[in-house]
Amino acid sequence: MQEGKPLNSRQVNRELLVSILNSPKWFFMALAILGFIVLAAMSAAGFMINQGFGVTGLNRPVMWGFFITNFVFWIGISHAGVMLSAILRLSKAEWRRPATRAAEILTVFSLMTAMMMPLIHTGRPWRTVYWIYTLPFIPFDFARGIWPNIRSPLVWDPSAVYTYLTSSILFVMVALIPDFAVLRDRTTGISHRIYGMLAMGWQGNARQWKLQVIAGVLLSALILPVFVSVHSIVSWDFGMAVSVKSWHSTIFAPYFVVGAVHSGVSAVALVLIILRYIYSWQNYIRHEHIDALARLLIVVATGWFYFFVMEVIFGFYGREADEIAVRNFQFTVSPWNIWMMIFVGLTYFVPVSIWLSRSMRRNLWIMSLACVSVNIGMWLERFLIIVPGLARKQLLTFDWYTYRPSSVEWIIIIGTFAMVSMLMLTIARVVPLIPLYDIKEGEILRTEIKIGRVTIPAVFRED
Amino acid sequence: MAKSPILGLFESADHAADAGDALKAAGVPQADYDFLTDTPYPEGAFGERYESHRLYIFPFVGALIGLTVGILLTSMTQMAYPLVQGGKPILSLPPMAVVTYESTMLTAIIFTIIGIVFESRLPAFKEGLYDTRITEGYIGVLVNVDDADLTQTQTLLTQAGAIDVVRKAEKISA
DSSP states (O other): OOOSOOOOHHHHHHHHTHHHHSOOTHHHHHHHHHHHHHHHHHHHHHHHHHHOGGGSSOBTTBOOOHHHHHHHHHHHHHHHHHHHHHHHHHTTOGGGTTTHHHHHHHHHHHHHHHHHHHHHHTSOGGGGHHHHSSBTTBOSOGGGTOOOOTTSGGGHHHHHHHHHHHHHHHHHHHHHHHHHHHHHHHOOHHHHHHHHHHHTTOOOBHHHHHHHHHHHHHHHHHHHHHHHHHHHHHHHHHHTOTTSTTTOOTTHHHHHHHHHHHHHHHHHHHHHHHHHHHHTOTTTSOHHHHHHHHHHHHHHHHHHHHHHHHHHHHHHHTOOHHHHHHHHHHHHSTTHHHHHHHHHIIIIIHHHHHHTSHHHHTOHHHHHHHHHHHHHHHHHHHHHHHHHHHHSOOTTOOOOOOOOOOHHHHHHHHHHHHHHHHHHHHHHTTSOSSOHHHHHHHHHTEEEEEETTEEEEEEOOOO | OOEEEEEEEESSHHHHHHHHHHHHHTTOOGGGEEEEOSSOOOTTTTOOOOOOOOTTHHHHHHHHHHHHHHHHHHHHHHHTSOOOOTTOOSSOHHHHHHHHHHHHHHHHHHHHHHHHHHHTTOOOTTOOOOOGGGGGTOEEEEEEEEGGGHHHHHHHHHHHTOSEEEOSOOOOOO
């Protein structure tokens, strides 16, 4: 796993800080285009808030549509960051080094984007303030005569997502301190002062490094249970709903967690390929790294496929009329059955067929397409779980209805993708997306082992 | 007698470790010298002293506080809303579990971060001698010595292979 050429500290600084110290010419143009799309999405959201929910395709009984689908999708993407970073740190996988920072930052931005979706979905986002800030230490605004169901599983969701968001931001910030010190030493003026503040006087002495290394492992161990809980709890938004038959399943938590990892790791692989291309980081994000991610993804995708099949089988096996009605809708009624086939093909059969071939795994264009394929498929998966379940008449509903998203919803959804891209691009201008010290550590541990007549590149690893 | 810092810059870990050995042999206490690097070297690579810490206490304290806050928050909220739902008790445990778990984990993580910063002795804006070449891969050996021994220490560092020895403080600005 050491295919790259040896690098020295000066070269690592020069090449990895290129996104910050020498912004490429296309940067502001790309930022402007993405900013325009985000602005359009914000205008659409403003229009929807002004005009009411009538401008969306949401109507009884399908009151959850694109917004909630997109919420679950971005929460899923956020799972890549900490999963990759924490598990690979704990297992001391050497190929983690270039991937961790980008993955962690993608986590933060996708979580922020995800949290916007339920707020937009409320229709009157400012009123959510009453859910939180009313009585000291006691949430919910009972005093205003608002009596929500405080025992609802929906209450669990914000507590889990905000815990994950806060933890992820802190995790990223702590790991950035040594790199802020590098930037402090390489900038002047106001940038120097800001990076100096953020580096907090970091010198890089033995004690500080020891604590930094322990911090990586300790925080990984603490965040992993939060990571698992978040998507489990998101799945319980559905799984705890007794009245919606196709949602009320005990398998949802692991099914959602594995699905989140599948889409998230694919997204990280895509981000790494884009970073390699736009900043010429061929020395850092190498074919071996993408190859390793693809091999990991084969396992994750197969795990996800197992849960998908189980979920469908359990649905049919009970032979309950409401459940069968939903399954019938998903698998036999056009266009839902066509979307279903597209979703399974894009999520599993297309990418896994690609990843089984070594040459395909190392072809970055094909890998990009496979990662995009997974994420389109996973977005469709969430849509096909949410909408058909609501569209069929069930215990507490009185109507059958289908759902067609409006242009307002499309614009908002496209805007969220532009927003995450814009935030990633902006942050690349401010912090190194590949951890400098991690790469440098990999270089000092690099060695060669001679076995017989072969010399093999290798790395030392501390216990 | 007043002590002053002196910083030797080395190109290789071997030379920096030699400098550490030489300082030890010259009777400089281990608490008076340190190694500054731009990446974590394996512990003991320079023969430096063992750094003890109490970081592991922080997450436990945080988790305990978070658990208490979580139980109080969820139970007080339920007691403030005494309306029976679905024949279930007012103070019902299952809805408390998730929020309590999250508050436990959140506080444990926040306390761990506080612990990392505190145990790393950060922020440390007024720390003495530093050189920006350290983040270019040079290894700094920072020694605090009596003013009378400065010249002797400089010679010692140079003999160990220092490519430069810095005596004037370069402020780590904020």
